[in-house]
Amino acid sequence: MSQAQAILSVTGRGLPVRGDDIDTDRIMPARFLKAVSFEGLERHVFEDDRAADPWHPFNDARYKGASILVVNRNFGCGSSREHAPQGLARFGIAAVVGESFSEIFQGNAAVMGLPCFAADRESIDRLQSIVEKTPEVTITADVQSGVVTAGDVRIRASLPSALRDAFVSGQWNPTAMLLDRFEEVREVATRLPYVTGF
Amino acid sequence: MANTLFHKVWDTHTVRRLPSGQTQLFAGLHLIHEVTSPQAFDMLRQHGWRVAFPERTFATVDHIVPTSSQRRPFLDVMAEEMTVALERNCREFGIPFWPPDHENQGIVHVIGPELGLTQPGMVIACGDSHTSTHGAFGAIAFGIGTSQVRDVLASQSLALDPLKVRRIDVNGRLNPGVYAKDVILTIIRRLGVRGGVGYAYEYGGDTIDRMSLEERMTICNMSIEGGARAGYVNPDDTTFAFLKGRRFAPQGAAFDRAVAWWRSLASDANAGYDDRVGLTAGSIEPTVTWGINPGQSVGVGERIDGDARDEAFAFMGFHPGDRVAGTKIDVAFIGSCTNSRLSDLEEAARIVRGHKVAPHVKALVVPGSRTVSQAAEARGLHEIFRSAGFEWRGAGCSMCLAMNPDRLEGRQICASSSNRNFKGRQGSPTGRTLLMSPAMVAAAAIAGEVVDVRTMLDEVTA
Structure with a gap:
């Protein structure tokens, strides 16, 4: 396995998507899960929301090329489909800054190298407003310090400590770690009565 | 030390603390299906x-x-290609x-329990968020993404952070016409759709104690x-009686040893919880x-109470102060991993018997598995549904998520026994879902x- 890269910070322009409880069915409608690969998912991110709303931020040319998604509460709730963060990443999103995330979404995003930063409502509102007013503003989200800057605005936005450490050490893709001391996995298996047949 | 089931199971399955700070947790049972696994095998x-x-x-x-x-x-x-891919991957x-076409086929969260694969004290993983269903047996069951499916396949383990535990007590008798579905919808209404982030929910109290495993699965599912x-x-x-004799459950003396182990894992009476909530049954x-x-x-x-600016009102066509009762429906769907088991179909059939589906309603019953289907047919339930004007279908996820031919069209409104009323969930970007118990769906049909x-x-009772 190729050595994963440390992800210390993400810099880019912002893409604000307002609204609480945006579920993964909205991010990636189920019909696009009919596939045996993740290829091409970037074309279908928020497809139905975009069709219903010509003003949807993903339709807005001012945000073209943006890489930092700025969202509200409980982003990515619902289905565990990794197709949602896969679609976002393939679209060009490299970090998400929001009020809160569903745990499954945040975990799926992390193992793909996509950090999800959490900040309070007021900070997120400020960040969204700045980006809406000045789409060209450069945002930097720093993993280790948990500071997100946009122009001269600076907000606190943190990652769960284990995920933060995983990004900093480059160990955000855990498979190699999980296989590293496989004999210990076998040991646990031999201790579990349902594995050994009671 | 007094402990919760969650912590006991977590501890017995812990392999080690990873350098990242997460816990490496052994996953004792892994269920896979065609949608979230092909990329993992690749x-x-x-x-x-x-x-x-x-x-x-x-x-x-x-x-x-x-x-x-x-x-x-x-x-x-594409459906054929995904099935072939899974067949090939499993063979390889x-x-x-x-x-x-196998007699064991069905929705993963229906067949795991009915085959006795799902057992107390296990850590269970599946690339599907409704894996929480299996918690009804006293297992800790996680919905995971495709990269984690890869991890479980490669290492039989997951990198996870521990959860806090919230005890939810439901006490008292449920009124007639009120079901497990209404209990969980009420819990979610009260605690909110993000109230549980960071938590595992432990459901207890005498109402839950009296419930069958099928009812408990409905609760844990959501x-x-x-x-x-x-x-x-x-x-x-109740759990042990359900498991006894099932194909993958321990047999004979091993079953008795298993029961002793399973009992030891239940939360201790004086266990501490991170939070506690109580509900009066x-x-x-009946909740919608x-x-x-x-x-x-x-x-x-x-x-309905709420802020008229909430996008839900415009999308659904309701206004604050409206009642949902009286809303004309286009489709009635009884099925999904939440409510497609035999007792769900029996209760719906009790309502349907001797009636006809309203002429403007398309109504379908989709059993959760071939086993459920056969058991229902042995009881003649399919005839009750058919003669009322319901379609009686083969097992699958069907209209819960519309990755198959069953889906809403346009702005249709569906009375549904499934679990999600998200925009577009049932296949039409403008389709509308009203979640309710199977009996309520039957009545609406x-x-x-x-x-x-x-x-x-x-x-019915008169």
């Missing part, structure tokens, strides 16, 4: 990894299978697979809709969602509009 091949414990993973097809005709090859070319890596990644009920005699009404997330619900007799099932129960 990743294995890419890295030259094998499946660590092929005998601890079980596969079936559920999301994409058509429910009208399940003859192969499927008419939908030595994983047991139940194809669409834990994720309340934001809780896992939900469980402590194992008890008698105050719960009116909005675009499962927390937006009301009692069937209640008026007959009335042609949302009604209080209790008005029809009076007739």
